Amino acid sequence: MNGDETPENDHVAGDVRYSLADNLHLIKEKTGNSSDIVIRRLKTGAESKVETAIVYVGGIADEKTIHEFLIESITNSEKLNDKETGQEVINCISADSVSLGGVKQKTSFSAVLNSLMAGDTVIFVDQTQCAIIASTKGGEKRSINEPENQRAFRGSREGFIESLDTNISLVRKIIKNPNLWVEKMNMGSVTKTDVAIMYINGICNEKTVKEVKKRLAGIEMDSILESGYIEQLIEDVPFTTFPTIYHTERPDMVAGNLLEGRVAIFVDGTPFVLLVPAVFIQFFQSVEDYYSRFDIATFIRFLRVLIFFISLIAPAVYVGATTFHQEMIPTELLIVIAAQREIVPFPAVVEALIMEISFEILREAGIRLPKAIGSAVSIVGAIVIGQAAVQAGIVSPAMVIVVAITAISSFATPAFAMAISARMIRFLFIIAAAATGFYGIILGLIFMFVHLSSIRSFGVPYMMPFAPFIPKNWGDAIFRTPWWTHEKRPELLGNDNKLRQGSDQKPQPPDDREMKVKQPKGDGNETQH
Incomplete structure (x- = not known):
């Protein structure tokens, strides 16, 4: 809900009271006489007859700013010495005595209360039906550091904070x-x-x-x-x-x-x-793709998409191949896998589900544990449990390898939201492969792409530029063409201003192929440019 007036504040709606004591009493009443509500009383005006109060919430307001630019400004202001009425005092404070930006007068008590709770400072003056709101939001906040979840090897090291x-x-x-x-x-x-x-x-x-x-x-x-x-x-x-x-x-x-x-x-x-x-392809792009050369960025993007499909269907392919399509496995490898699974009492699908669920438990435990030991527990736990499961004959070594490759692949997706989606859908593909083999995997992929093609994000097709097919946008999809080819912004996103850069931005080598730096003459101590 927007605005200053909200339903829960209807009981305090109305104008600021004429009496300073009534305003302060109402502030204490509506805040439950909270201990962090700071009230500083002052006397200003001619012969210090006009009572004034400065109210703020400790911890979310910048107390240094309040003392230096509000309290000292009001107490040391010579222009207030000849003011006799509260209205004259409040007008003088608002116009001349406070050296802060964002100073304004409010008459609505609910607006005053909302500003107070947001970290602003409220100045009440006796015998006036308005209050001054001074912008003093501050308090403790985290310093600007590199984001932990989206690290880049090139580019800015600044990340957003909670302010x-x-x-x-x-x-x-x-x-x-x-x-x-x-x-x-x-x-x-x-x-x-x-x-x-x-x-x-x-x-x-x-x-x-x-x-x-x-x-x-x-x-x-x-x-x-x-x-x-x-x-x-x-x-x-x-x-x-x-x-x-x-x-x-x-x-x-x-x-x-x-x-x-x-x-x-x-x-x-x-x-x-x-x-x-x-759009879908956006979740496989990273900020350093635009800072690197186009050939490097293209290779890495293609690798990310390949890794996504590995994390999506690798266990399902193993289950389908070992259960229904043994003829697609090389004979020597099939013999090795069969020998490994000879002592395993469970079918391949149960193996896959046991290992996938176990790894998800380890991954979630590693996140919840303290940072110093979380990664160590995850790695050691995976090694110990995997080795013990193989020795106990619960799973085969090949399944451990497949699950490990799948888990590592899921970490390579730049966007965590897309990676966790693949982790969830992976179980559906495993069940489909256990039911009908590769046919179930292919059918599942068809359903997935049909579903993706039907999604919209604020009116924009989710699978753009693949569906609908927009050749102009392919230069920044799975592949990234050189910057000098990106003359226009992506279709369906930009406004009438489609032009991104000037034409003919391709770097051209000079016609003159001569060396710009001549070889040194004499004893080598002199260089001519």
């Missing part, structure tokens, strides 16, 4: 353009969470911006604690394991997607920023 304003500023440092527009709103009737959308006017499709605003305005919840709340409430297809909204911790990733015509959604209190619309 909304800081995250917005990180993107503005990259895109220094007045057309980078930001619109803020307040969501969550209880939490009052600040949410902001960011887009580049003139590049982003206006219909996409309107659709984002419409879906955000339709959210009516009492709490928005993380961007995942919003992601689940605005996605096009709620019943799918594939992510239709991209989230990232990297400012350069957000900047690159904004330049393609997407909309970014920031939520206060989380370092994860949402990007819409999203």
Whole structure:
């Protein structure tokens, strides 16, 4: 819900009280006389007759700013010495005495209370029916570090933090353009969470911006604690394991997607920023792909897609081959596998399910354990359990190898949301392979691609540029062509401003092939340029 007036604040709706004592009493009453509500009383005006109170919430307001730019400014202001009425004092404080930006007067008590809870400082003056709101949001926050979940070997090392304003500023440092527009709103009737959308006017499709605003305005919840709340409430297809909204911790990733015509959604209190619309191939792209040469980026992207399918169907292929299609396995290898499985009492599908579930348990335990021992427990646990399972005759060594390769492949997908989707669908492919062999795997892939082709993300086909087939966009799909070929932005995303760069950007070697640096003459101590 947006705006200052919210249903739970209807009982405090109305104007600020005329009496300072009544205003302070109402503040204490509505906050339960909380110990972190700080009230500082001052006397200002002619002969110090006008009573003033500064109210803020300790911990979320910048107390240094409050003392240096509010309290000292008011107490040392000579312009207040001749003010006799409360209205004159409040006008003087608002206009001259406070050297802070974002100073404004409010008459609605619910608006004053919301601003106080958001970290602003409220100044009440006796005998006036309005209050001054000074922007003093601050408090302790995490420093800007490299994101842990999206590391890159090349590019910026800055990552988003839990501060909304800081995250917005990180993107503005990259895109220094007045057309980078930001619109803020307040969501969550209880939490009052600040949410902001960011887009580049003139590049982003206006219909996409309107659709984002419409879906955000339709959210009516009492709490928005993380961007995942919003992601689940605005996605096009709620019943799918594939992510239709991209989230990232990297400012350069957000900047690159904004330049393609997407909309970014920031939520206060989380370092994860949402990007819409999203397409399937986007989850296999990484930020360093655009910083590396096109041949290297193409090879790595193709490898990621191959790895995704390995993590998706590798155990199912093993189950199908050993159960139904032994003729497709080389004879020597088939003899080795048969000898290994001779002492295993379970069919291949049970082997696969046991190992996959065991590895998922180890992976989840490694995440929940303290960081110092989590990785060690996961690695040691996998080795010990795998070796013990083979020696006990529960699983065959070949199955351990297949499951290990599958697990490693799942870590190579850049987007965690896509990797965990593959982990879930993998079990369905194993069951399909156990039922009908390779036919079940092929049928499952057909159903999966039909489902992917039917998905939309804010009106954009999820399988673009494959379905619909858009040859112009293939230069930045599985393959990445050189930068000088990307003259236009992706179709179906950008606005009328399709042009990304000038024509004829291909580097041209000079016609003159002569060496620019001549060989040294004489004894080699002199060099001519």
